Amino acid sequence: MGLEGAGIAVDRGGRRVVAEVGFTLSPGEILVLRGPNGAGKSSLLRAVAGLTPLAAGRITLDGAAEVEARIERLVYAGHLDAIKPQLTVAENLAFWARLGGGDAGAALDRFGLSPIADRRAGICSAGQRRRLGLARLMLADRPLWLLDEPTVSLDAEATGLLASLLDTHAARGGMAMVATHVPLGPGPERVLTLAPPGPGSAADPFLEAWG
Amino acid sequence: MRAFLALLARDLALALRSGGGAGLSLAFFMVTVLLMPIGIGPDGAVLAAVAPGLIWVAALLASLLSLDRLFQADAEDGTLDILALSPLPLEAVAAGKALAHWLTTGAPLVVAAPVLAITLALPGSAYGPLIAALALGTPALSVIGTVGAALTVGVRRGGLLLSLLVLPLYIPTLIFGARAVSLAADGLAPGPALLLLGAVSLFAAALGPFAAAAALRVNLR
Numbered sequence: 001m002g003l004e005g006a007g008i009a010v011d012r013g014g015r016r017v018v019a020e021v022g023f024t025l026s027p028g029e030i031l032v033l034r035g036p037n038g039a040g041k042s043s044l045l046r047a048v049a050g051l052t053p054l055a056a057g058r059i060t061l062d063g064a065a066e067v068e069a070r071i072e073r074l075v076y077a078g079h080l081d082a083i084k085p086q087l088t089v090a091e092n093l094a095f096w097a098r099l100g101g102g103d104a105g106a107a108l109d110r111f112g113l114s115p116i117a118d119r120r121a122g123i124c125s126a127g128q129r130r131r132l133g134l135a136r137l138m139l140a141d142r143p144l145w146l147l148d149e150p151t152v153s154l155d156a157e158a159t160g161l162l163a164s165l166l167d168t169h170a171a172r173g174g175m176a177m178v179a180t181h182v183p184l185g186p187g188p189e190r191v192l193t194l195a196p197p198g199p200g201s202a203a204d205p206f207l208e209a210w211g
Numbered sequence: 212m213r214a215f216l217a218l219l220a221r222d223l224a225l226a227l228r229s230g231g232g233a234g235l236s237l238a239f240f241m242v243t244v245l246l247m248p249i250g251i252g253p254d255g256a257v258l259a260a261v262a263p264g265l266i267w268v269a270a271l272l273a274s275l276l277s278l279d280r281l282f283q284a285d286a287e288d289g290t291l292d293i294l295a296l297s298p299l300p301l302e303a304v305a306a307g308k309a310l311a312h313w314l315t316t317g318a319p320l321v322v323a324a325p326v327l328a329i330t331l332a333l334p335g336s337a338y339g340p341l342i343a344a345l346a347l348g349t350p351a352l353s354v355i356g357t358v359g360a361a362l363t364v365g366v367r368r369g370g371l372l373l374s375l376l377v378l379p380l381y382i383p384t385l386i387f388g389a390r391a392v393s394l395a396a397d398g399l400a401p402g403p404a405l406l407l408l409g410a411v412s413l414f415a416a417a418l419g420p421f422a423a424a425a426a427l428r429v430n431l432r
Contacts, residue, residue: 051296051432052431080287082289083288099299100214
């Protein structure tokens with residue numbers, strides 16, 4: 001049970017950015033992705049989210065390999081926050097709540113965004129926008145969280161809040177894959193260190209030539 | 212359906228707020244048409260002869276104006292990724308976007324057209340068919356444009372490429388739309404042209420969302 005990946009390879013722009021990666025993640029565990037810039041952490045997360053097709057290997061969630069089945073059970077927070085600057089903080093979250101279900105008010109409270117709920121997202125600080133992006137995690141009760149650099153521009157308090165949310169999520173049997181350079185607290189976590197694939201591992205010689 | 216309406220309401224709100232560009236297309240349409248009598252001269256007979264084509268070409272260009280940001284804004288801020296993972300299928304996302312585009316650009320053109328018809332000395336008998344033609348034809352512009360916008364979502368400054376892709380596909384709408392109005396202006400029955408115009412829109416509406424969704428999937432990779 002849980003999330004398993006074996007022999008995963010991901011191509012991006014005709015170049016192999018993740019090669020021969022495998023991992024297992026059981027319910028209640030948090031997998032931290034580490035590695036230098038360009039090691040393929042984001043690409044691996046996008047592949048697990050089903051946004052990028054796998055070039056090789058397979059990913060199964062509770063034994064099911066279908067991407068559609070996985071997408072319904074995960075929530076993905078990329079390094080972009082998916083926020084519309086023209087809408088207020090509350091409107092941004094209410095849109096995601098109406099689209100995928102969940103209680104926007106409770107999520108705003110949880111991330112301390114209620115005082116700025118009526119502020120336009122465009123004039124919020126980078127940290128506030130990131131908190132708004134992460135508040136989306138609280139909307140739908142999904143077992144698998146995929147977080148790409150979630151702590152960027154968060155202050156110490158908000159980072160602590162995120163760590164405690166991850167602990168709570170794991171304690172309830174949830175799973176999370178987190179790409180981060182920052183330690184996320186004392187919780188039970190496993191580390192997967194990625195290295196960039198070496199040169200000459202181009203997936204498609206045609207695209208490589210025109211790259 | 213709830214998710215579809217949520218997307219539609221959000222896109223309408225975004226278009227109507229500052230920088231959304233909903234009024235921009237309408238203003239462009241009116242200014243373009245109002246420039247014509249100044250350029251061509253005040254001769255009513257000449258203006259009336261070219262009015263159907265002018266109004267339709269202006270409508271085509273006006274609907275192009277706001278198309279390039281249709282998916283690009285969502286792609287740039289990460290919204291498109293989350294939409295692709297949402298319970299709403301991408302086909303429905305594309306249909307919602309096309310509908311929002313029509314409501315904010317196509318529908319205002321239909322309302323503004325009679326005013327412009329007066330300035331172009333169009334005969335009174337052609338007013339009704341002009342409104343009918345724009346109401347029937349502009350949905351095709353929005354849907355075909357949505358496909359073009361989905362194809363160019365990954366292209367930096369894709370606006371020009373989008374115009375080159377989409378304008379040739381606008382030709383059937385332009386032909387039947389302008390023909391319906393000029394037939395009515397000559398006192399003939401515009402019915403067949405209007406029916407064909409509606410057929411183009413229905414055809415586009417049936418296929419467009421699927422084509423746009425396929426293009427979005429390729430671009431997400």
